[in-house]
Amino acid sequence: MTRIWKRSILGGTFFAVAMVALVVGSLFVMVTLKITDERATNRANTRLMELMASAEQTAAIACFANDVTLATETARGLTLSSDVLDVAVISGGRELARVFRKGARQPPGNVPLPGRLVAPLYSPFNPSEKIGELRLDPNLESIRATVFEEIRYVALLLVLLAAAMVSAVAAVLGVLVVRPVKTMSDQLHVMDAGAGERLPVPRGHEESELGRLAGDINGLTGKLVAAAMKEHELRLQRELDERKYRAIFDNVEAGIFLVDGEFRLKSFNPAFGRLMRLALAERYREIAGFRLSELPWLDGEGLAALVNGCLADNAARSDDLELDLAEGGRRWFNLVLRPVGEGLAQGMASDVTERRLAEQKARQQLVTDDLTSVANRAGLEAVLRARIEAHASAEHTEFALLLVDLDGFKRVNDALGLPVGDEILRNTARRLQSCLYEEDVVARMGGDEFAVIARAGTGEEGVARVAERIVSVLNFSFLVADAPAQLGASVGVALFPGDGRDVPTLLRNAELALDRARANGGHRCQFFDSSMAQAAQALRRLDTDMHLAVRRHEFRLFLQPIVNLLERRLVGAEALLRWQHKERGMVPPDAFIPVAEETGFIREIGLWVLEAACQQLALWQGEGQEYYLSINISGRQVPDGLTPAMLLDATRRHGIVPERLVLEITEGVLINDMVKAQSWLAEVHEKGFRIYLDDFGTGYSSLSYLKRFPVDTVKVDQSFVRDMSDDSSDRKLVEAVVAMAHSLDMQVVAEGVENATQARLLRDMGCCHAQGYYFSRPVPAQDFAAVAEEITRRFALEQ
Amino acid sequence: MVGFQRIFFLLAVGLLLLPQAAVAGVMVVVNPRSSVDHLSRDDVINIFMGRFRQLPNGLPASPVDLPVTERAKPEFYRLLVGKDMDQIAAYWSRLVFTGRTAPPMQAGSVEDMIRYLNANPGAVGYMDSNDVDRRVKAVLELK
Numbered sequence: 047m048t049r050i051w052k053r054s055i056l057g058g059t060f061f062a063v064a065m066v067a068l069v070v071g072s073l074f075v076m077v078t079l080k081i082t083d084e085r086a087t088n089r090a091n092t093r094l095m096e097l098m099a100s101a102e103q104t105a106a107i108a109c110f111a112n113d114v115t116l117a118t119e120t121a122r123g124l125t126l127s128s129d130v131l132d133v134a135v136i137s138g139g140r141e142l143a144r145v146f147r148k149g150a151r152q153p154p155g156n157v158p159l160p161g162r163l164v165a166p167l168y169s170p171f172n173p174s175e176k177i178g179e180l181r182l183d184p185n186l187e188s189i190r191a192t193v194f195e196e197i198r199y200v201a202l203l204l205v206l207l208a209a210a211m212v213s214a215v216a217a218v219l220g221v222l223v224v225r226p227v228k229t230m231s232d233q234l235h236v237m238d239a240g241a242g243e244r245l246p247v248p249r250g251h252e253e254s255e256l257g258r259l260a261g262d263i264n265g266l267t268g269k270l271v272a273a274a275m276k277e278h279e280l281r282l283q284r285e286l287d288e289r290k291y292r293a294i295f296d297n298v299e300a301g302i303f304l305v306d307g308e309f310r311l312k313s314f315n316p317a318f319g320r321l322m323r324l325a326l327a328e329r330y331r332e333i334a335g336f337r338l339s340e341l342p343w344l345d346g347e348g349l350a351a352l353v354n355g356c357l358a359d360n361a362a363r364s365d366d367l368e369l370d371l372a373e374g375g376r377r378w379f380n381l382v383l384r385p386v387g388e389g390l391a392q393g394m395a396s397d398v399t400e401r402r403l404a405e406q407k408a409r410q411q412l413v414t415d416d417l418t419s420v421a422n423r424a425g426l427e428a429v430l431r432a433r434i435e436a437h438a439s440a441e442h443t444e445f446a447l448l449l450v451d452l453d454g455f456k457r458v459n460d461a462l463g464l465p466v467g468d469e470i471l472r473n474t475a476r477r478l479q480s481c482l483y484e485e486d487v488v489a490r491m492g493g494d495e496f497a498v499i500a501r502a503g504t505g506e507e508g509v510a511r512v513a514e515r516i517v518s519v520l521n522f523s524f525l526v527a528d529a530p531a532q533l534g535a536s537v538g539v540a541l542f543p544g545d546g547r548d549v550p551t552l553l554r555n556a557e558l559a560l561d562r563a564r565a566n567g568g569h570r571c572q573f574f575d576s577s578m579a580q581a582a583q584a585l586r587r588l589d590t591d592m593h594l595a596v597r598r599h600e601f602r603l604f605l606q607p608i609v610n611l612l613e614r615r616l617v618g619a620e621a622l623l624r625w626q627h628k629e630r631g632m633v634p635p636d637a638f639i640p641v642a643e644e645t646g647f648i649r650e651i652g653l654w655v656l657e658a659a660c661q662q663l664a665l666w667q668g669e670g671q672e673y674y675l676s677i678n679i680s681g682r683q684v685p686d687g688l689t690p691a692m693l694l695d696a697t698r699r700h701g702i703v704p705e706r707l708v709l710e711i712t713e714g715v716l717i718n719d720m721v722k723a724q725s726w727l728a729e730v731h732e733k734g735f736r737i738y739l740d741d742f743g744t745g746y747s748s749l750s751y752l753k754r755f756p757v758d759t760v761k762v763d764q765s766f767v768r769d770m771s772d773d774s775s776d777r778k779l780v781e782a783v784v785a786m787a788h789s790l791d792m793q794v795v796a797e798g799v800e801n802a803t804q805a806r807l808l809r810d811m812g813c814c815h816a817q818g819y820y821f822s823r824p825v826p827a828q829d830f831a832a833v834a835e836e837i838t839r840r841f842a843l844e845q
Numbered sequence: 846m847v848g849f850q851r852i853f854f855l856l857a858v859g860l861l862l863l864p865q866a867a868v869a870g871v872m873v874v875v876n877p878r879s880s881v882d883h884l885s886r887d888d889v890i891n892i893f894m895g896r897f898r899q900l901p902n903g904l905p906a907s908p909v910d911l912p913v914t915e916r917a918k919p920e921f922y923r924l925l926v927g928k929d930m931d932q933i934a935a936y937w938s939r940l941v942f943t944g945r946t947a948p949p950m951q952a953g954s955v956e957d958m959i960r961y962l963n964a965n966p967g968a969v970g971y972m973d974s975n976d977v978d979r980r981v982k983a984v985l986e987l988k
Contacts, residue, residue: 107939111895115943170936171890171926 059224063216071208075201082200086193090129091163094184097127098165102180106167109137109178117143124182129192131185135167137178147185161186226256230263239267240274301379301395304386307357309339309349312390321379321395323371344368344376356383356391366398378402415490417468418475426489426497430549433499437543446509446541447552448498449560450478450516453534453568455494470533474520481515497556502541506573513537513571521569536563537571545574558582588641591627596650600626603658604824605675607837608795608817611809614841616834618674620710620817621659622824623651639680648680649687656688656696659707662827664700671834676708676738681715685726690733704734708759711737713745716755724755731756738795742783752790760787764798764818771803781811788812870974870988871921874981876966879904884969884984890926892969894936895946900967908949909958909970917955917973924987 101120108116121133125147134144163182169175226248237243244264251257295302301318303311318324322341343349348367356363364382371377380398383391413425421429430447437443452474459467471494478488478496487499500512520535538560546552555574558581563572595601605619625633642648659677666673679688697704709730716723731737739752742760752760762783770777780796787794796808799818808816822833873889875881880902884892891897898906911918919930928936937948952958958970959980970981977983 104939107936111940111946113940113943113945115945116939119943171894171928 054228056220056224056228059219060216063212063219067208067212067215071204071212074208075204078200078204079197082197083193086196087189090184090189090192094127094129094163094182095165097124097130098163098180098182101133102165102167103170105135105180106170106177108135109142109167110170112137112142114142118145121145128188129185131183133183134181135178136181137167142178223256226251230256230260234263237267239271299396303338303393303395305338305353305383305391305393307353307389309337309353311336311338318395321397322369323373342370342372344370349381352381352383353391356385357389360385366402415475418472418490420475420479420496421487421489423489423491423497426487426491426499427549427553429487429489429499430552434542434548444502444542444544446498446500446502446512446539447556448500448509448513448516448571449491449538449553449556450474450496450498450520451536451538451560451564451568452494452496452520453536453564455533458533459494473522477519477522478516481512481519495560506541509539509541510571510573513539517569517571534569536560536568538563538574539571540574554582555579585641585644588638589645589647592625592638592642592647592651595625595627596654598628600628601651601654601658602626603655603662603827605662605827605830606817606824607822607830607833608676608815609821609837609841610814611805611816612812612814614844616673616837617815618676618708619830620676620824621655621662621678623655623678624824643680643682646682646687648682652680652683652688653692656693660696660700660702663697663702663706667702667706669831672706673834674706674708674736676710678710678740679715681712681717684711684715684719685722690726690729693730693735694733705736708736708738710740710761712740713751716751717746727755731758743779749786752786752792757792759793759795759815761795761797762813767796767798767804767808767818768800770807771801777807777811780808780813784811784813870986871917871924871971872974872977872983873969873971873985873987874962874977874983875900875969876962877980877982879966879982881984882982886925886985886987889969889985893925893949895940895948900969904967907965907968909952909961909968910949911952911958911971912954915955915973917971917976920973921971921987 101124104120105117107113108120117135117137121135121143122145124130124133125145128147130147132144132146135142161184163184165180165182166176167178167180169177229248230245234245237245244267245260247257247260251260295315297317298315299317301315301321303314303318305311338353339346339349345367348365352363352365352367355361362382362384364380366378366380369377369379376399377397378399378401379395382394384393386392413421413428415422415425433443433445452470455467455470458470471490474494474496475488475490478498482488482498482500486501489497489499491497498512498516500509502509516537517535520533523532538556538558540546540552540556540559542552545555555578558578559572559574562578563570566572602624604622604624606622607616608618608620609615610617623635623639625635625638627633639648642651655677659675663673663675666675693707693709694704697707711727716727727737736758737756738759738761739755739757740761741763743763743766751757760783762780766776766780766783770780784794793815794813795815795817796804796813797817799805799808799816799820801820804818805816805820821837825833873884875884879900881900881904884901888901892900892906893908893910898908900906911921913919913930922928922930922933926933940946941948950961952961952970955972955976958972962968962970962981969984971987972981974986
């Protein structure tokens with residue numbers, strides 16, 4: 047049973063007001079009664095004092111005159127007051143008179159009563175002389191009765207007042223506050239906000255706090271109703287979305303799953319089940335504990351690392367993992383894990399087997415030579431790196447790197463065409479493999495160069511045997527298009543770790559050894575030694591210096607005069623390149639020209655020579671001299687390094703005719719690439735440049751060259767001319783050359799003429815031109831004028 | 846303020862205009878043959894105010910008042926107990942009511958008093974100092 051004041055605000059208010067009024071009223075009444083008591087008592091006292099004062103004078107006179115009658119009368123007058131019990135007049139210690147109130151109980155004896163009042167009596171004629179006293183005993187009972195009466199009256203009034211006030215306050219509160227609140231509360235209690243009902247504002251409270259409260263409640267109700275409706279809409283939307291996503295989840299091709307840190311699958315979609323070839327039983331096995339790790343992963347640690355990494359770092363992780371499925375064999379799956387909180391990761395699995403296989407193939411291709419199916423350069427380097435790494439951790443892992451170059455392949459290829467060349471390369475790879483151990487590796491480095499990594503456990507001799515075997519198996523001849531073709535192999539060997547501890551060094555050193563093998567004629571094997579590296583370094587330095595030399599203007603053209611023996615006059619000069627090295631002094635041409643030819647820098651030098659020669663010719667032309675100038679052309683310059691157009695351009699720029707410029711070529715130029723050389727020569731000759739064939743007699747000296755190429759002049763090598771005077775066979779040879787040249791309508795220049803005898807002999811045999819120390823050494827261009835003068839003077843003297 | 850000042854002024858003037866007591870002093874006198882030579886002020890008060898009517902020599906004292914016409918009477922009571930005649934009358938009216946004590950006997954004149962003094966050895970009277978002569982004996986001078 048709930049108490050009414052707890053249930054009803056109205057009852058509660060009345061009860062509270064009444065209780066408060068009771069407590070406060072009681073306190074107030076108590077205080078008031080206390081005050082009233084004191085005041086009534088005081089008032090009685092005052093009254094008594096005043097009473098006494100009124101009788102004092104007469105009592106004093108009675109005392110003064112010792113008049114008992116007067117004293118008695120005075121006392122009796124005082125006892126008329128109901129407040130007085132008895133009165134005594136004392137004169138000089140003697141009781142002059144004592145009167146008790148009539149009807150009052152007489153106190154026993156002479157004991158002083160409580161509350162006794164005593165007033166001193168003074169002589170009427172001398173206020174300072176005390177002559178007696180007036181004693182009055184108040185009638186306490188009477189006084190109390192009076193006071194009590196007053197108190198009762200006051201209390202009654204207060205209680206009535208309090209009751210009236212409480213009633214009034216309660217009534218006002220009830221009407222003004224409580225009833226409207228109760229009404230609002232009751233209405234609110236039964237109000238259906240959802241149906242649009244709102245709380246009415248209590249009448250008369252439109253402006254008050256109650257009105258505002260009602261307004262606020264209505265406002266809040268409105269918002270709540272709106273929020274509830276919004277919430278409802280959202281829930282509907284969410285359910286819709288969820289159904290949509292559920293459909294996506296169920297129908298998507300990718301496997302989607304939720305996994306926790308224990309690899310337990312919390313949820314997965316049908317696609318996941320299909321992908322993982324989960325048995326039907328497993329597919330419907332509830333979330334309770336089917337683990338991702340139960341699948342037949344090949345790399346269980348990889349899976350653990352993926353899941354743990356994802357959850358530990360709270361970051362997305364992805365990896366490809368291989369699954370060995372009973373049906374379907376090994377399949378690769380790409381797993382992408384994304385943390386979704388609460389120790390769960392959402393994963394997506396897709397079958398990437400095709401991609402992985404394609405990648406694997408691509409990787410394989412990257413390191414495989416398409417043509418021969420052996421490793422390519424990248425593959426070789428990878429194997430080398432692996433072997434070098436293995437060496438750091440294992441014994442007896444020395445190995446040899448052999449670089450194999452097919453001698454003469456280029457010619458065969460050029461002559462017989464690419465298909466034949468390809469067949470030869472394939473054949474070479476097979477032959478190489480045939481003479482190697484299982485673990486040895488064959489690679490094609492490019493072109494006709496192969497590499498072999500062979501174990502070197504048996505020492506250098508073992509490697510040498512392998513190399514020799516390679517040289518011998520590749521020394522093969524075969525028929526192609528009815529023509530026998532002969533090929534051989536050069537092998538350069540570098541040993542690991544002796545000849546290099548890293549891939550680039552090993553490759554370079556093997557290459558150096560191979561170069562040496564080739565330089566030594568091919569068909570052989572060459573082990574690397576440190577002198578090769580030094581030589582290579584010297585060459586590199588020389589190459590660098592040559593590049594610098596152009597910029598530093600260290601190259602010079604020296605001119606060696608060429609004379610016409612028959613007409614006894616100077617006709618031209620051969621331009622010879624000299625290198626005045628800043629530190630090393632004069633560098634002989636033999637020391638740098640081959641290197642320049644090797645590196646191709648000869649083309650740069652050739653252009654410089656052409657430019658300098660043209661300048662010299664222009665100078666002579668300005669001086670009115672009609673000398674010609676011959677420059678040496680290297681095989682590397684033909685045909686692209688010094689095209690006919692370049693030659694023509696140079697002569698035109700310097701304003702000279704091409705006929706003044708002589709190009710000296712050697713047989714080497716012609717042998718290198720006969721077809722191109724022929725067309726180059728033809729074109730140059732056609733433009734007007736003259737062609738000298740240099741060093742005639744030292745090489746093949748095939749007469750067919752003279753016939754096939756447009757050569758103007760042959761230069762007889764100085765080795766013939768030098769021994770001509772002593773050796774008659776040489777003299778006859780020169781004689782034959784001169785005769786043959788003349789018969790082919792060519793001129794002859796004899797080189798290396800050192801004395802008058804030689805000059806005379808040559809002139810006698812009809813050799814028209816000559817050059818050599820006898821006439822002049824090669825001299826700097828600025829000295830040429832003086833030399834020309836000297837030669838002219840000598841010819842004049844001889845006559 | 847002006848009013849008060851005026852009142853004070855009038856009061857002062859009034860006081861100055863009051864007839865000055867021609868009495869030089871009041872002398873308490875007894876029968877010239879009495880053995881009492883001197884009375885104290887308290888003796889005089891006790892005798893005249895009815896408290897203790899006995900002379901130092903043991904004789905009953907009998908006080909005599911001058912008639913109200915004599916200026917010495919109010920002067921005597923004024924000098925003796927500091928009260929005017931009305932107050933003295935009020936005093937006696939209360940005692941007379943009981944009948945126990947009587948006020949001093951009333952003499953008709955100074956001469957009458959002298960006679961009474963000479964006639965009663967216990968009589969005590971008073972008079973203007975100027976009126977004292979050999980027929981009476983001064984026992985206390987009140988100034």
